[in-house]
Amino acid sequence: MIGIHMNQTDSILKLRNVTKTFARQTVDEVIALSDITFDVHNQDFVTIIGSNGAGKSTMLNIVAGLYPPDRGGKIYIGENDVTRLIGYKRAGFVGRVWQQPDLGTAGHLTIEENLSLAILRGKRRGLRRAVSKARKELFRKELSLLNLGLEDRLKTPVNTLSGGQRQALSLVMATISKPSILLLDEHVGALDPNTAKTVLELTDKIVEREQMTTVMVTHNMEVALHLGTRLIMMNKGKIVVDIDAERKRRLKVSDLVSAFEQAAGESFDDDSILLSHAEHMK
Numbered sequence: 001m002i003g004i005h006m007n008q009t010d011s012i013l014k015l016r017n018v019t020k021t022f023a024r025q026t027v028d029e030v031i032a033l034s035d036i037t038f039d040v041h042n043q044d045f046v047t048i049i050g051s052n053g054a055g056k057s058t059m060l061n062i063v064a065g066l067y068p069p070d071r072g073g074k075i076y077i078g079e080n081d082v083t084r085l086i087g088y089k090r091a092g093f094v095g096r097v098w099q100q101p102d103l104g105t106a107g108h109l110t111i112e113e114n115l116s117l118a119i120l121r122g123k124r125r126g127l128r129r130a131v132s133k134a135r136k137e138l139f140r141k142e143l144s145l146l147n148l149g150l151e152d153r154l155k156t157p158v159n160t161l162s163g164g165q166r167q168a169l170s171l172v173m174a175t176i177s178k179p180s181i182l183l184l185d186e187h188v189g190a191l192d193p194n195t196a197k198t199v200l201e202l203t204d205k206i207v208e209r210e211q212m213t214t215v216m217v218t219h220n221m222e223v224a225l226h227l228g229t230r231l232i233m234m235n236k237g238k239i240v241v242d243i244d245a246e247r248k249r250r251l252k253v254s255d256l257v258s259a260f261e262q263a264a265g266e267s268f269d270d271d272s273i274l275l276s277h278a279e280h281m282k
């Protein structure tokens, strides 16, 4: 994990036969993930796209340890079998940013308190002791790279920041303790288009600088094509398309829609995705 040199081809994340059933044996039973076997390699930046209910969030939640997979499934981060390791014990391995800015940050706490909590994730030690002078310098340095002026606002309560500023802070919080993998679940989905663009640019910059292995769910096909080194499409709990960096560079959105339709055997009918694409093209 941290500090150990890895080759580009080493698997950071391995899913083996991961199935997730909700409300098993009730009328509401849903198979959200269906026998997924999948490797994310060191420094992959995977973008994930798929219609509503395809299982994207469930896959990220299982990696983050919100709940375990059905029996028989296995999850490895680096060499560690984390299948039965509950969420907070996995925090040292996994950094995460959600769609809603208020989920990633504690609104009533200041920027520096939020960052202190982030740096302590997966470690044992008190909050107060953590806001040392050295820590403050580290926070200032990390925040100044965002170019949002947050480095001069360490004592500002987070609930006074804009959604974009909070997501940018969430990104710093998710990466400051150098987790093995960064999970982004439509983390710009609640932002206006301009702010979303800024936060995506920041995402790309941070992933590049920290050489983070990253899995990012997006609703926007253009974004899925232009960011990252690998693209995955999900449908009905399965990965139906997996495209590498080289192929990705040559594709257009229309190719992506055809690839999906060919693999899934049905038309791509998630209007919200097609519309968000149309919106983007104006």
Ligand SMILES: Nc1ncnc2c1ncn2[C@@H]1O[C@H](COP(=O)(O)OP(=O)(O)O)[C@@H](O)[C@H]1O
Residues within 6 Å of the ligand: 022, 023, 030, 031, 032, 050, 051, 052, 053, 054, 055, 056, 057, 058, 059
């Ligand atoms: N906690 C849950 N309880 C019951 N059903 C769930 C739960 N989470 C997700 N689901 C169901 O699992 C399927 C996949 O959901 P999700 O992973 O959120 O899809 P996506 O993120 O691709 O839109 C959906 O049918 C959804 O309703």
Ligand SMILES: [Mg+2]
Residues within 6 Å of the ligand: 056, 057, 058
């Ligand atoms: Mg989702």
